[in-house]
Amino acid sequence: MSWDWQVFCEDTMERVAVQGCDITYLDWMLSAWGWTVSVSLLSLLLALLLGALIGTLRTLPDRPLVVKLGTAWVELFRNIPLLVQIFLWYHVVPSMFPAMKAVPGFVLVVLALGFFTSARIAEQVRSGIETLPRGQRYAGMAMGFTTFQTYRYVLLPMAFRIIVPPLTSEAMNIFKNSSVAFAVSVAELTMFAMQAQEETSRGIEVYLGVTTLYIISAFAINRIMAFIEKRARVPGFIVAGGGH
Amino acid sequence: MKKQVLAFSIAILAASGAFAQANNTLAKIKASGSVTLGVRESSGLGYTLGNGKYVGFHTEMGERVLADIQKQLGLAKLDIKYQPVTSQNRIPLVTNGTVDLECGSTTNNAARQKDVAFAVTTYVEEVRIAVKANSGIQSIKDLNGKSVATTTGTTSVQTLRKHERAGGIDFKEVYGKDHADSFLLLETGRADAFVMDGSILAGNISKSKNPADFKIVGEVLSVEPIACMLRKDDPAFKKAVDDSIKRQIADGSLAKLYDRWFMQPIPPTNTKVGLPLSEATKAAWANPNDKPMEDYAKK
Numbered sequence: 001m002s003w004d005w006q007v008f009c010e011d012t013m014e015r016v017a018v019q020g021c022d023i024t025y026l027d028w029m030l031s032a033w034g035w036t037v038s039v040s041l042l043s044l045l046l047a048l049l050l051g052a053l054i055g056t057l058r059t060l061p062d063r064p065l066v067v068k069l070g071t072a073w074v075e076l077f078r079n080i081p082l083l084v085q086i087f088l089w090y091h092v093v094p095s096m097f098p099a100m101k102a103v104p105g106f107v108l109v110v111l112a113l114g115f116f117t118s119a120r121i122a123e124q125v126r127s128g129i130e131t132l133p134r135g136q137r138y139a140g141m142a143m144g145f146t147t148f149q150t151y152r153y154v155l156l157p158m159a160f161r162i163i164v165p166p167l168t169s170e171a172m173n174i175f176k177n178s179s180v181a182f183a184v185s186v187a188e189l190t191m192f193a194m195q196a197q198e199e200t201s202r203g204i205e206v207y208l209g210v211t212t213l214y215i216i217s218a219f220a221i222n223r224i225m226a227f228i229e230k231r232a233r234v235p236g237f238i239v240a241g242g243g244h
Numbered sequence: 245m246k247k248q249v250l251a252f253s254i255a256i257l258a259a260s261g262a263f264a265q266a267n268n269t270l271a272k273i274k275a276s277g278s279v280t281l282g283v284r285e286s287s288g289l290g291y292t293l294g295n296g297k298y299v300g301f302h303t304e305m306g307e308r309v310l311a312d313i314q315k316q317l318g319l320a321k322l323d324i325k326y327q328p329v330t331s332q333n334r335i336p337l338v339t340n341g342t343v344d345l346e347c348g349s350t351t352n353n354a355a356r357q358k359d360v361a362f363a364v365t366t367y368v369e370e371v372r373i374a375v376k377a378n379s380g381i382q383s384i385k386d387l388n389g390k391s392v393a394t395t396t397g398t399t400s401v402q403t404l405r406k407h408e409r410a411g412g413i414d415f416k417e418v419y420g421k422d423h424a425d426s427f428l429l430l431e432t433g434r435a436d437a438f439v440m441d442g443s444i445l446a447g448n449i450s451k452s453k454n455p456a457d458f459k460i461v462g463e464v465l466s467v468e469p470i471a472c473m474l475r476k477d478d479p480a481f482k483k484a485v486d487d488s489i490k491r492q493i494a495d496g497s498l499a500k501l502y503d504r505w506f507m508q509p510i511p512p513t514n515t516k517v518g519l520p521l522s523e524a525t526k527a528a529w530a531n532p533n534d535k536p537m538e539d540y541a542k543k
Contacts, residue, residue, distance in 0.1 A: 182396060194332075199401075
């Protein structure tokens with residue numbers, strides 16, 4: 001997958017880049033922002049899906065093997081520094097499995113960042129589920145629900161509401177962590193900052209611009225999560241500011 | 245109380261003294277008996293051996309310049325402080341007075357001349373292409389459709405971009421986070437070529453597992469004069485530095501120094517870089533000048 005953000009510079013008839021729309025540092029910074037947002041959102045999606053799955057598996061009753069697998073996943077991905085994981089994906093995995101050589105760096109970063117964050121989200125999901133009073137699970141069983149139904153209709157809806165605040169932090173963290181992608185040649189904001197300040201010798205301006213974009217991205221995610229938290233709130237259950 | 249007043253007035257004196265000498269580095273050196281030399285930690289022209297020991301062609305040349313300045317000022321003892329610098333902080337450190345003379349691998353270009361001054365050019369860097377010896381790539385045209393590695397935060401990225409747009413060739417750039425990383429991209433086959441300063445390519449090849457597997461090919465993509473950097477608007481200090489460098493060129497000691505760092509085994513691994521003195525560097529030594537990079541491109 002090689003994206004070309006310069007498509008916006010092409011004219012619509014001949015699809016050639018228009019004069020005067022030659023790539024400026026501003027264009028480059030916005031394109032870099034696009035990469036940062038793409039890496040972050042895709043990783044976040046992967047992390048949420050995997051994290052929810054692994055976290056749930058870790059709380060299953062009477063399935064010691066599955067729980068152990070989940071624990072192994074979490075400990076593996078949260079005990080290795082993120083940058084090291086990125087290099088493992090980029091340099092080590094392809095040398096063990098030659099088929100992985102064809103996979104672009106962008107996908108590898110999404111995998112690395114997604115798996116790393118999935119371990120953290122899994123822990124939050126598990127703690128969310130374990131926070132619920134034991135009676136909730138019993139209630140599901142008393143209704144004659146299967147294990148799947150108990151999780152789907154009773155445990156997970158409440159657990160997810162509890163863990164929205166730490167999930168917000170994770171979602172914001174993923175934006176900041178996406179800066180490691182520069183190490184494997186993804187043209188995102190941090191790489192732009194390092195490169196542009198070298199070329200222009202205007203480091204302060206460049207870093208201020210990049211910082212602003214990081215703040216905007218992280219704050220946007222923060223607001224979206226706050227909105228979700230508000231909309232999904234169940235009256236009488238963990239009311240914000242109200243207590244129990 | 246008295247002590248504090250004394251300390252305070254000394255501090256004030258020192259501060260105002262520093263102000264007065266803002267652009268008179270020679271007076272500052274004479275008054276303080278010390279000088280700060282900006283050095284690089286991992287570059288072809290200057291690097292560290294650890295434990296605060298800095299070596300390399302430009303590092304040693306800088307030390308000799310300072311020794312000449314010590315003689316000129318008639319100082320019995322000159323304390324040289326070493327300040328490692330990076331591409332990101334070297335210009336601010338020189339302009340704010342932390343570093344008096346920076347001898348690393350700074351390209352003299354017009355944009356930087358607005359902020360700082362440069363001594364006469366002592367090394368002319370040529371941006372070249374390193375490839376695997378068996379790849380069959382001979383010049384930049386052969387790179388069409390190939391992936392090319394270079395290092396984030398270097399001027400080579402810009403050079404590559406210019407050649408790509410001007411030459412109508414299309415290649416996929418991959419960026420290493422440092423030179424060792426970029427070389428690894430070439431070594432593992434993720435990139436077909438590594439475009440970078442010749443001295444860095446030669447250094448990385450000499451340190452690789454099997455140096456015979458790699459070679460430097462093709463035309464010179466860009467020529468960059470590398471020089472020691474000092475504060476702007478300080479003609480006396482610039483003259484002292486330039487005179488010392490010219491003396492080193494004239495009496496052949498700079499050529500000997502070059503031979504020692506590029507043609508002989510060097511620490512820490514005692515391998516040879518094996519990069520003979522280029523024609524462009526010889527020309528710069530024959531006619532010492534402080535022309536920026538842009539003047540080289542015009543030729």
